[in-house]
Amino acid sequence: MWSEKYREILRHDADGVEKVIRALRHLLSKATSGKAEIERELAFFRKNRQVGS
Structure with missing residues (x-):
């Protein structure tokens, strides 16, 4: 699942x-749907990108 891949990127990559x-x-x-x-x-990550830095 893509979310597991990106969770690992967020945890271990400084530019995640x-x-x-x-x-x-x-x-x-x-995307054609969803x-x-x-x-x-996307809005969540943009808004919260500095949290924890």
Whole structure:
């Protein structure tokens, strides 16, 4: 599942949040359905990217 992959990136990569944001933007650009959910997750990561830094 993609969420497990990105959870590991968030845990172990110093640039993990930015990588997840880029991946979500790419996913959003290719999506034909579920865009609202992707946009919600993207907004969450953008808003909270500095938490824990």
